[in-house]
Amino acid sequence: MKTILSALIGAIAATAVGGAALAQDKVRAAVGQRGNWDTLFIPQGVEAGIFKREGIEVEITWTRGGAETLQAVITDSADLAMANGILGVIGAISKGAPLKIVSAQMTGAADMFWYVKADSPVKSMKDMEGRTMGYSRPGSSTNLVALALSDHFRVKPKLVSTGGIPDTRTQVMSGQIEAGWSVPHFNFDLVSEGKIRIIARGTDVPSLNDQTVRVNVAGSKFLTGRRDVARRFMKGYHDSIEWVYANPEKAVAFYAAFNKVTPAIAKQTYESFPKAAVAPWPVKGLKQNLAEALEHKQLEKAMPEADAQKVLFDFVYQAQ
Amino acid sequence: MSRRLATTLAGLAGVAAVAVALEATIRAGWISPLIIAPPSSFARAFAKLWAEGFVVQPFLLTIGQAFAATAAAALVGIPWGFWLWRRPELGRAYEPWIGAAFAAPTILLFPLFLVIFGRGYATTIFVGFLAAVIPVVLKTREAFLGVPRVLLAVGRSFHLSEAALVRRIAFPAAVPAIFTGLRLGLIYALVNIIGMEFLIDFGGLGRIVSEMYFRYEIPAMYAAILLIVAVSWLFLAALARLETWLRPR
């Protein structure tokens, strides 16, 4: 009798444990710019079992960048939108989009760089006076950094909206514009083949290091309805970043395999992203961002910083 | 009350009724204003678009591209259609291909043009050109084929030369149908160009819709979409009116 009872209890316990392990909470994350170093943290974390440990099953949808990612959350096709230009987010929230910023995604512009064709007479930003310089879309982080670079080097290039990285590359290589924008690992192949030269980087403007340019956003419904899941997800995100920078060789290898690039390019990419730049908290430079949002018409009227803190942020999980 | 006036008023009344119904359901909370902007916000949104220069200049840009594409289609398509008639063996050989091209989704090839021409007017106008040139070619050939044989027989009886027959008889007789081809071409060019502008975020009216969507300015987005619908209808109606005016018969 005792053995049967204990067997029964054992069976029930096993089912309970097994059941709990199977009952992972599903989180849908929309992520822009597939495969960039700073957007691969979640896949890296999934691979390392970090999200599983938090009881989270992540379903990633890759989009083509900021505004598209936001739309996924706004239309309830995703719970979180990762890597969105902060100006766009401020604009959307101010117009009633049901979103909240849950963390910073990229502070400063260490990843951005501008390049020219190898045979171009331009050697650095100082030679860009009056020449055409590309950025993605008006009000984007690339727009801001292009302006910041121009101010810093005291030149007046002709700024042109060139769209995404492949569109920009076409325009540079065909001679339609002089300098185009990019982030690692894109166009590194052209650099190593000697077909293009890098003439400017985001790190050339030190003041940018105090400004968060991209943020992670969550749907209000998700934050109120499944708050504990949201908290565990953000913990997983934070821990994934910690893991990546604690295990650089593994992370670099994962990146190389994911993007089908050489380990050398992968390592170069890793070196472009200092850990401080991708720290999820704090979100820096809010005052500056609000001013720029107003200037670029994302905000219809000025939003005081105190109000902004309440309206924009909901740090459901914040390490330290 | 004339029948025309009656149906026009009825149509407008219908639109007003739909707008009121939408407004009511949105205010009642059955439809979220984040999905369908309340019609009452359209006027203000349109005014804002106008003030920011997002109406007149984009309109002119789009129309300009459409005319440029159609002009190119005319320069290429009319001679081509004429040649297909002049050399019947070519006409017979290519007819099914051109017919197939007419039904083919050429706009789907636009990523290729993006790669070759870059994200600019070259791509949008080229797509417009492709859309317009096919009806122009088809209609031009049809136009010449449709010239009554009697007229040509009369011309030959006057011992007119080849060139003179074409210039004085065939071509003038073909002009009305050629114009139909140009009219079709212009509409196709306009529609495809607006679509392209939306897809690649570049240019005039189509770009505005995309931009408003990404800026999350939903009322402005609806205003821009309705503007495009209105422009499409105006073009269609104006061109049809022009054609009947030019063709007295």
Add this chain to the structure above:
Amino acid sequence: MAETTLTPLSRGVAAGRGVSTLRIRALTLVAILAAWELLARSGLLYEDVVPPLEKVAVAFVHLLLSAETYRHLGVTAWEVLTGFAIGFAAGVAFGVPVGAQRFFGAAVQPYVDGFATAPKIIFLPIVMLAFGTGIGSKVALAALSAFFPVAINTAAGVRQIDPVFVRVGRSFRLTPLQMMFRIYLPAMRRSLVTSMRLGFGLAVIGCLLAEIKFSNAGLGHLAIEHYNNFRVPDLYAVLILVFVLAVGANTLMARMMPRH
């Protein structure tokens, strides 16, 4: 010579005519392919934006042999067929009263024309706001694209029905639904077939453009992924496949449903 050019309906020798057509087409194809290869290798355009034919062929074979291709094709096919079915049904349901009721038809005509002429892709944001950014929005856009030509054609078909049939139906006091299925639709077979072909073609275009603009699966998505990563020969391969399938589907429909 004068005779042949100005009387193009001349009865030439049938056999001779056939051979010359074939020769013309073959020569043209060869000329186009040769011009392509020349352009590709000329260095006029940079960086393989027009790749040599060999590279495109290799990429195409690769595409056909990859399982992922069929997964995406399945998604697109599902979106197109479902969207088309919905759009067609709605188009017929709307087109019949528009054609049957003269006054109503005339009143809504300008609005239908306006919406029908406008490119449907600009309605994508509305559809995404309503249905999300996934498959639902593609189905909806395909449905929207098919709806208009079907509605317009159906209305035209209804207007051409012999009024005698309508009077017969009315004299039997048939309900509107019965009128639809027993009188109108059978009398409009031909225009329904035309509607189907037009609507299907536009549904394909609408769905693929929506996938290209904003999606995670489907052939359009596959194409834009290649574009984003500058894999040009693969981009050509996917678009060629899409084009061939679209034209093939259209031709199939034309064969299966002859005009008479």
